[in-house]
Amino acid sequence: MTPLSIALNLALSFAGLAALCLAMDRHHRAIAGRGQTRACARMLRLAGWAALAASFAAAVVTSDWNFGPVQWIGSLTGAALLVVGLVSYRPAWIRPAALLALPLALAAALLA
Amino acid sequence: MRQGFRQSMAWLHTWAGLVTGWVMFAVFVTGTATYYRADLSLWMRPELRAGPSDAIPAAERGIAYLKAHAPKAMAWYVSAPQPDRPVIAVYWMDSLEAPLGQAMLDVESGAPTKARDTQGGDFFYRFHYELQMMPALGRWIVGAAAMILLIALISGIVTHRRIFADFFTFRRDRSAQRGWLDAHNVTGVLALPFHLMITYTGIVTLGVMYMPWGVTAAYKGDDLRFYVEAAQTTTWRPAAGRPGEAVPLAPLLARAQGEISEPLEMVIVNNPGDANATVVAVFEEPHGLAHQHPQIAFDAASGSVVERVEPLKPAARVFTSFMGLHEAHFASTALRALFFLCGLLGAATIATGLVLWTVARAPKTGEAPGFGLRLVRGLNIGTILGLPIGMAAFFLGNRLLPVDLAHRATWEGGVFFGAWALAAVVSLLRPHRRAWTELGLAAGLLFGAVPVVGALTTDRGLDFLAFDAAMLGLGLALALGARKVSHYEARRQAAKAARPGPARVPEGLVEA
Numbered sequence: 014m015t016p017l018s019i020a021l022n023l024a025l026s027f028a029g030l031a032a033l034c035l036a037m038d039r040h041h042r043a044i045a046g047r048g049q050t051r052a053c054a055r056m057l058r059l060a061g062w063a064a065l066a067a068s069f070a071a072a073v074v075t076s077d078w079n080f081g082p083v084q085w086i087g088s089l090t091g092a093a094l095l096v097v098g099l100v101s102y103r104p105a106w107i108r109p110a111a112l113l114a115l116p117l118a119l120a121a122a123l124l125a
Numbered sequence: 126m127r128q129g130f131r132q133s134m135a136w137l138h139t140w141a142g143l144v145t146g147w148v149m150f151a152v153f154v155t156g157t158a159t160y161y162r163a164d165l166s167l168w169m170r171p172e173l174r175a176g177p178s179d180a181i182p183a184a185e186r187g188i189a190y191l192k193a194h195a196p197k198a199m200a201w202y203v204s205a206p207q208p209d210r211p212v213i214a215v216y217w218m219d220s221l222e223a224p225l226g227q228a229m230l231d232v233e234s235g236a237p238t239k240a241r242d243t244q245g246g247d248f249f250y251r252f253h254y255e256l257q258m259m260p261a262l263g264r265w266i267v268g269a270a271a272m273i274l275l276i277a278l279i280s281g282i283v284t285h286r287r288i289f290a291d292f293f294t295f296r297r298d299r300s301a302q303r304g305w306l307d308a309h310n311v312t313g314v315l316a317l318p319f320h321l322m323i324t325y326t327g328i329v330t331l332g333v334m335y336m337p338w339g340v341t342a343a344y345k346g347d348d349l350r351f352y353v354e355a356a357q358t359t360t361w362r363p364a365a366g367r368p369g370e371a372v373p374l375a376p377l378l379a380r381a382q383g384e385i386s387e388p389l390e391m392v393i394v395n396n397p398g399d400a401n402a403t404v405v406a407v408f409e410e411p412h413g414l415a416h417q418h419p420q421i422a423f424d425a426a427s428g429s430v431v432e433r434v435e436p437l438k439p440a441a442r443v444f445t446s447f448m449g450l451h452e453a454h455f456a457s458t459a460l461r462a463l464f465f466l467c468g469l470l471g472a473a474t475i476a477t478g479l480v481l482w483t484v485a486r487a488p489k490t491g492e493a494p495g496f497g498l499r500l501v502r503g504l505n506i507g508t509i510l511g512l513p514i515g516m517a518a519f520f521l522g523n524r525l526l527p528v529d530l531a532h533r534a535t536w537e538g539g540v541f542f543g544a545w546a547l548a549a550v551v552s553l554l555r556p557h558r559r560a561w562t563e564l565g566l567a568a569g570l571l572f573g574a575v576p577v578v579g580a581l582t583t584d585r586g587l588d589f590l591a592f593d594a595a596m597l598g599l600g601l602a603l604a605l606g607a608r609k610v611s612h613y614e615a616r617r618q619a620a621k622a623a624r625p626g627p628a629r630v631p632e633g634l635v636e637a
Contacts, residue, residue: 019459034293079414080455086318087463090470093292093315101295 017125018075022068022084024118026092029064031111032057034096044104065089071118075125134283139482141277143501145270146479147508150472151256152267154512155249156323157468160453160461163209166245168592169523171583173211173240178232180205180389181378186235187213188374188394195219195226201394206232212240242533243523248541249516254331257538268328268335275324281313288314302484309477312470319467320474326451329444355441359422359432361395362403369400371425381406381421390418400426415442416449476509502557507549510564513603515545517571520596524575524582558610565607572600 034040036057041049049057068088073081099107128136158165167175187203195201195217202225204214213230229238244251255263282288288310295307313320333340333351340351352358374392382389385408393405402425407418415437422432437445449455453464483502488494494502522540526533548567552560576593580586 015457016459019457019463030293037293040293080460083414083450084460084463087460087467090316090319090467091463094466094470097293097295097311097315100293101297 015075015125017121018071019084019088021071021075021118021121021125022088023092024114024121025064025068025071026085026088027095028111028114028118029061029068030089030092030096031099031107031114032061032064034100034107035111036061040100044100044107071122131283131286134280138277138280138284141273141280142475142478143482145273145277146475147504148256148266148270149274150475150479150508151512152253152270153468153472153475154516156253156327157465157472158249158516159246159253160456160465160468162246162250163207164246164592165249166247167209168579168589169243169245169520170212170240171579171585173238175208175211176232178206178211181375181382183213183232184378184389184392185374187215187230188392190228190230190235191215191217191394191397194228196398198226198397199395201397203392205389205391212238241523241528242530243537244534248519248538254327257542264331264334268331271324271328275321275328278320278324282317285310285313288317302481305477305481305484309474309481312473312477316467316470316474319464320471322450323468323471326447329447330451355444356417356435356437357441357445359403359405359420359434362401362431364396364399365401367400368398369402369426371397371402371404372428374404377404377423377428378406381408381423384421385419387411387419394425397425402426403431410449410454412455414449414455415445416452416454417441417445476505479505479509499557500553503549503553503560506552506557506560506564507545510561510568510603511545511548511552513568513599514548514564514571515541517568517575517596517600518544520575521571521578524578562607562611565603565610569600569602569604569607572596572603575600 035044036054038048038054041054069081069085072085072088075081076084096107099110167173183205184203188201190213191198191201191203198217198219199221200218202216202218204216206213211232213232213235214227215230216225216227218225229240230236231238248257251257254267256266257263258266291307291310292314293311295311296303297307328335337348340348344351349358349361353360378389378392387408387410389406390409391407393403393407395403395405404423404425405420406423407420410416410418417437418434420434421430423429424431453461456464479501483498483505486498488498519537519541522537526536526540530536548564552564555563573596575596576589579589579593
């Protein structure tokens with residue numbers, strides 16, 4: 014339950030939720046300014062759920078079955094709040110932020 | 126069913142939410158503050174400085190004080206100094222009915238500390254589940270409200286069925302009602318697992334108090350045995366009625382410490398001075414979800430072990446894990462911050478729900494608001510802004526009340542309730558939009574004043590940087606919120622003035 018393991022969790026949850034958000038037509042239009050193909054939406058959804066699953070795995074590996082699930086759910090709330098904030102106030106930032114979260118997650122994973 | 130299922134649930138959600146909203150808002154806010162109870166206590170006793178300490182000599186000093194000051198008590202409790210509470214806290218029980226006596230002792234000398242008399246973070250902790258009322262009454266009110274809140278949560282998931290489709294949606298640019306609804310849905314759904322967990326585990330924590338009959342029936346009135354079998358405490362050994370000589374304490378505690386790797390947290394002496402006196406060494410919770418303290422009981426006269434608290438059985442483990450999840454003592458700094466955020470989201474869900482009730486019932490242009498609407502509006506402001514005003518005033522009171530004032534801790538509570546009551550009166554008397562702006566600004570200024578007053582009245586310099594930053598952040602958020610309301614109001618009034626229609630006197634003119 015070190016700060017690094019929570020940072021790893023938050024980064025993966027944020028990237029995953031941002032992808033799930035982008036997979037929704039309404040948000041995709043607001044963020045990208047145009048619609049998306051169904052294949053694109055499916056890819057984003059897949060990537061999003063994969064990142065959330067990776068986040069869960071990271072939580073359990075770094076913090077055990079005792080605290081991992083608690084930490085994972087907490088990170089989902091924190092990350093989702095960030096996604097909602099960005100979508101509402103700075104929609105253009107969400108894609109770069111989600112892409113930036115991945116190397117950050119990698120760095121945290123290597124250090125943790 | 127005359128109406129559809131969803132309409133019935135919407136009705137239930139609306140009214141269950143409204144009747145419990147004010148109480149539960151206060152419970153959520155003070156509960157969220159309680160995640161930082163130890164930090165609040167440290168801030169509120171600036172005379173104390175954290176330092177290394179040894180538990181066993183500290184326990185001896187505590188027992189020596191109790192021997193001198195409460196020789197006739199039924200039980201003594203000595204709480205070892207903690208990094209976040211650098212005192213020896215001693216308590217004694219004179220009878221089952223009387224409140225516990227208590228004193229705070231200096232770690233080095235064992236004499237009463239010179240720290241100011243305050244409840245510290247315990248004030249919000251007790252408010253969280255007793256509302257600072259008579260304990261039984263307060264617990265029943267909070268419990269009943271929490272049970273209704275659980276109903277409101279579940280019916281709310283049915284009512285706001287679009288929460289998952291609208292998971293990331295917060296539309297600020299549409300109508301006021303849409304914005305509040307989105308805010309209510311987003312704050313509700315993002316932390317939904319937390320809201321359900323914290324409400325349910327909160328009820329479970331005091332479940333035996335709300336439904337004692339199972340325990341009473343199964344244990345035939347011997348409730349204490351239930352707690353012993355649930356591995357929460359050791360058996361109470363009755364007094365022999367004749368005086369006895371106790372063996373020295375330190376070797377007993379050292380033996381207990383040899384068996385258990387957690388630090389010593391508390392020493393309890395039951396029936397001190399009696400031939401049947403019992404010494405119980407209580408250790409801190411092992412790192413885990415379950416809330417259970419390892420305990421070893423000794424016969425004080427012979428020094429032999431009479432009891433060890435058993436490992437948790439499955440049912441007790443589930444119960445203590447619920448308690449552990451609720452209190453989150455296990456949480457490290459980062460996870461604690463997430464719990465804190467979830468708690469704030471819970472308070473925000475309730476607050477936006479309360480406001481939504483009034484927005485959805487706003488009278489049409491030209492109609493006067495009815496009594497019910499005005500009352501709910503007033504109570505909303507009085508609670509949502511009144512409570513933070515009370516809390517900020519409580520912190521200021523801690524720094525500004527004279528240190529040697531008699532019953533100082535009670536006065537601090539008085540400042541809290543006084544400021545809150547004043548804010549509530551203002552919110553009922555002023556036009557409601559003006560009240561939002563004015564009280565929001567007042568709350569922001571009061572929180573902003575806390576670090577300033579703290580720096581001017583103590584010599585602790587930058588010791589409380591995180592606390593000060595949190596106060597400034599809260600103050601800024603409240604002041605910005607107030608500004609937002611007044612700006613929104615200005616735009617609305619301008620739009621209204623431009624629109625032809627039945628003339629209406631605006632509620633308070635707009636500042637330029």
